[in-house]
Amino acid sequence: MVDASGVDLSVKIGKLELPYPTFMGSGCYGSGEEFEPFVDLSRLGAIVLKSVTRMPRLGNPTPRLVHTPAGMLNAIGLQNPGIDWYLEHDVAKFASRPCVVVGSVAGFSIDDYAYVSERLAARDEIDALEVNISCPNVASEGETFACDPNLTAKVVRAVRATTGKTLIVKLSPNVTDIASIAREAEAAGADALAVINTVRGMAIDVERWHPRLGNVTGGLSGAAIRPIAVLAVYEVARAVQIPIIGQGGIETTSDALEFFLAGASAISIGTANFTDPQIPIRIVDELAEYLRLRNVRSLAKIVGKANVGFSNAYQYEGDEG
Amino acid sequence: MASVTTSASLHHAIVLDRQELAPGVVLLGFDAPELVRVTQPGHFVMIAPPSGERAAIALGVYEARGNRASVLFFVVGKRTAELAELHAGEQIELAGPLGNAFTIDGARNVAIVAGGTGIASVLLAAQRLVSSGARVRLYYGARTAELLVDRERFVRDGCELLVSTDDGSMGYTGYITDLLAQTNDVPDSILACGPTPMLRAVARVAGEMNVPAQLSIEETFACGVGGCWGCVVPLVRSSAQAPSFPPAERNGSDVVYARVCKEGPVFWAHELRW
Numbered sequence: 171m172v173d174a175s176g177v178d179l180s181v182k183i184g185k186l187e188l189p190y191p192t193f194m195g196s197g198c199y200g201s202g203e204e205f206e207p208f209v210d211l212s213r214l215g216a217i218v219l220k221s222v223t224r225m226p227r228l229g230n231p232t233p234r235l236v237h238t239p240a241g242m243l244n245a246i247g248l249q250n251p252g253i254d255w256y257l258e259h260d261v262a263k264f265a266s267r268p269c270v271v272v273g274s275v276a277g278f279s280i281d282d283y284a285y286v287s288e289r290l291a292a293r294d295e296i297d298a299l300e301v302n303i304s305c306p307n308v309a310s311e312g313e314t315f316a317c318d319p320n321l322t323a324k325v326v327r328a329v330r331a332t333t334g335k336t337l338i339v340k341l342s343p344n345v346t347d348i349a350s351i352a353r354e355a356e357a358a359g360a361d362a363l364a365v366i367n368t369v370r371g372m373a374i375d376v377e378r379w380h381p382r383l384g385n386v387t388g389g390l391s392g393a394a395i396r397p398i399a400v401l402a403v404y405e406v407a408r409a410v411q412i413p414i415i416g417q418g419g420i421e422t423t424s425d426a427l428e429f430f431l432a433g434a435s436a437i438s439i440g441t442a443n444f445t446d447p448q449i450p451i452r453i454v455d456e457l458a459e460y461l462r463l464r465n466v467r468s469l470a471k472i473v474g475k476a477n478v479g480f481s482n483a484y485q486y487e488g489d490e491g
Numbered sequence: 492m493a494s495v496t497t498s499a500s501l502h503h504a505i506v507l508d509r510q511e512l513a514p515g516v517v518l519l520g521f522d523a524p525e526l527v528r529v530t531q532p533g534h535f536v537m538i539a540p541p542s543g544e545r546a547a548i549a550l551g552v553y554e555a556r557g558n559r560a561s562v563l564f565f566v567v568g569k570r571t572a573e574l575a576e577l578h579a580g581e582q583i584e585l586a587g588p589l590g591n592a593f594t595i596d597g598a599r600n601v602a603i604v605a606g607g608t609g610i611a612s613v614l615l616a617a618q619r620l621v622s623s624g625a626r627v628r629l630y631y632g633a634r635t636a637e638l639l640v641d642r643e644r645f646v647r648d649g650c651e652l653l654v655s656t657d658d659g660s661m662g663y664t665g666y667i668t669d670l671l672a673q674t675n676d677v678p679d680s681i682l683a684c685g686p687t688p689m690l691r692a693v694a695r696v697a698g699e700m701n702v703p704a705q706l707s708i709e710e711t712f713a714c715g716v717g718g719c720w721g722c723v724v725p726l727v728r729s730s731a732q733a734p735s736f737p738p739a740e741r742n743g744s745d746v747v748y749a750r751v752c753k754e755g756p757v758f759w760a761h762e763l764r765w
Contacts, residue, residue, distance in 0.1 A: 200718035204753070207499045208586050208716070220720070228739035229748055235711045235721035237546060237568075242713060246720050249748060255737045393544070421543070444546045444714045446539050446584065448501070 177458040178468035181215070181436045183413050184336030184361030186270055186298055188215040188436070191457075191469060192450045193364075193415055195440030196221055196274040196300060196340070197246065201260065202267050208447040213454065215436065216270035218338075218364075221302045222290065224282045226252035230307060231384035236373045241392025241419065242441060243371050245307040245385035248276050253286045257293065264295040271295060272338065275329065276302040280321075284328040291333035298335050301325065301360075304342035304367035306389040316342035316351065316367070323354040330359030338415065340364035341406070343395070348402050349409035356410040364415045364438060366402045369395045391441040393419040400428050407433020407477050421449065423456035430469065431476035498529040499589055499716075502536075506581045507559055512640040517575045518553070520561040521583060527555040529588055532595060532616035533707055533757045536562065536587030537715040540573040548574065549712045549752070551612030551684070552588060563611040563641065589715055590756045591732070593705055595620050598680035603650070604630045604671055604693050606685025610640065612707050612756075613684050614648070621649035628653060628678070632667025632689070636660040668692035678702055681760075684709070694760035704760035710751040717753030724751055730762040 181191040194202070196218040202211055211217070229249025236243045250256065264271045273296040277283040283301060291299055303315035303325055315321045326339055339355040341348055343366040352363055368389025373382040381387075399418025406414055416434030420426050421442040429437050442449045457469060466472060474480040504521040512518055526536070530552050537547040548570045550562040566575045577583065593616045595601075601620050603613050610631060620627045632655040633639045639654055639661060646652050654662035655670050663670045668689060671681075677700050683693040684707035697704035710722040726733050726749040734754060736747045746764050749755065 198714070198719055200714075200716075204714070204716045204718040208501050226737045226739040228746075229720065229723070232723060232725075232748075233711060234723065235713050235719075237570075237711065240544070242546060244713065244719070244721055249720050249723070251736045259735065392546075441546070441713070444719070445543060446547070447586070 176467065177461045178470070179454060179458060181413070181469065183338070183415065183436060184298065186216070186336050188270055190215040190454045191436040192454060193218055193272070193417070193436060193438035194443065194450065195417055195438045196302060198440035198443060201264065202271070203263070205443065205447050209451065212268035213451045214269045216272050217267060218272040218300050218438070219264070219274050220250060221248055221274040221276035221305065222250050222253055222256045222286060223248055223276050224253055224286050226250065226255065233382060233384055236382045236388070238371070238373055238390065239394060241390055241394035243373055243383060243388035243390050244368070245383045245388035247307050247385060248305060253289055257289060261293050261295050270297045272298045272300050274300045274302050276305055280324050280328045283325050284332055287329040288332035291335050296335070298338060299329065299333060300338040300340055300364060301329050302340050302367070304340050306342070306344060306368055306370045306387070307385055313342055313344065317345050319350050319354040322351050323358040326355050326358035326360050336361045338362045338364050340367050341402070342367050343398055343402050344370050349405045352406040352409050356412050360412060362413045362415060363406060363410065364417060365406050365434070366399045366418050369398055391419065393421055395419050396425060396428070400432050403429055403434045404432040404477055407474055407480055421445070423453045423460060426453050426457065427460065430472050431474070433474040433477045433480055435470070435473050499587055500525065502526050502585050502587070504583050504585060506577050506579050506583060509578055512563070513637050515566040516563070516638065516640050517566065518561055518563045518641070519574065519577060520554070520559050522558050523560045523585070524558040526552070526560050526587060527557065530555045530560065530615070531588070531592035532619050533590065533592040533612065534588035535590050535612070535756060536585045537589060537712070538562070538574060539584040540570045541577065541581070541583065542573055545570045545573070546713060547586070547715060549715050551707070553611050553614050555615060565608050586716065590752060591754070593682055593707070593757050595623070598625050600626045600676070600678045601680045601682065602628050602630055602671060602678040604667060604681065604683035604685065604689070606632045606667060606689040607634070607638065608709070609683070609685030609689070609707070613682060614645070616682055617645055617650050618648050627651070630667045630671050632656070632685075634658065666692065668696050672696045672699070681705070683707065691765070694763065697760050705757050706760050706763070707757045708751050708755055712752055715752045717750050720748070720750060722751040723748035724755070724758065725764040726754070726758065727762050727764055730759070732758060732762070
């Protein structure tokens, strides 16, 4: 969509054509309706729904949240009603969302991922799938897939076989070489990569001599992880040709620009919505202004511009007038 | 339990007044007529810290009358410290009202139990009950007399006041719930807000009295609007408040985690499984 100022912020992710380059991160945004009183959903690019699994999940014991310096730890544990219930009771209402709706799939086996993906992708209310192979909060299981290039490839191939809809694979930062995982996901058929999920962490109550989270460990999000995420995007952008949805601690337009310049085609906002649900709209408006002031007519032109030797970068030609 | 509000919105409110009720305890009044119009006793708001650098903070709506609503809070960390720095004329961004509300219809003899910061969430309920003709006793406990903030306000508004302090500087020495347990005049309804150990004790005492108790739970929030499932409490599946979830694979089938910010923050004591 060309903004009123004449700047094009639209982005193509697989088969998705989004007017704005903003995703709302999975697990942070419920099913969208929770935020509807506070933000115009039609001004968002896409909502990534909370992950759904094959069987219902109670979720992790409490406490599930700890606020930490410049961020927070969470360990929700994929609480969800399971795919049967989800399809029967929840999915129909997603049709009314005035933005793109991305379903999120989690699992504990390759068969799980394929089963849930096939059933979810079959629904018209779901525009695309995100494969969550990187949840750090389900005891040694979920994240295993994102930490092993071979398992990543197997999961993505299995899910790819179930749907022609746009497939986004969400990668974990808790790996030695994220680029090698990214390459496997691309080769196995991913249309885009979400970079990154939360960073593993923990906090301890020094009065009680006890971990603060019921799950002991959790996933760190918020500004604290932004430099980790920017680097991950930078490295993944050099390794793959498919678009990257950059995420991790984005709170401001300047933060978002770091991700675009590192090589992300779109961004995802999670924890910052908890401070101010208007942030995604403000970022979009300010991005247009930033580009207009620099005579850059489309956001796509700055993707990867700070990525030295980034082969897929658009050539920046300062548009005149 | 009163139904969940659907009239929440964002408010850009101007701070009208700021008063330090005790060291580190601040009462912040702000201009928010739309919020006042739809707020029910028990509702809370999420206020964005002025710096915008930290997660929004959940606070019960303390007063709501005319154009002015207020929050009463204890400075316990960086976010509340930021809020405490605000002065008249400055703007705050807040979302609300959020959560469900106390059920107060029909009660004639009510005990409200407030521990420490819990006082911030019970004034509206007390006022509503008094104006409906109910007898309202406020059981108010704190570490020390100085922290029994704004207690006279409740007396002026028609409550009987019973207090306890940990250090014996005022009223009963010990837990406020012990004072409640000692009463010979059993209430027909109990409302409570305070630290979790106090709420557990209220649930126990209420059970022994066979009196229905509504507990407004304090929990760490992230989103505050039901989106993240971080602030949950275990609830019996048969509760009217239980989110509609099929039985999960462990911990049996009779418990489901409910969101304090969405299904709560007010829960029936006998339906909690904590």
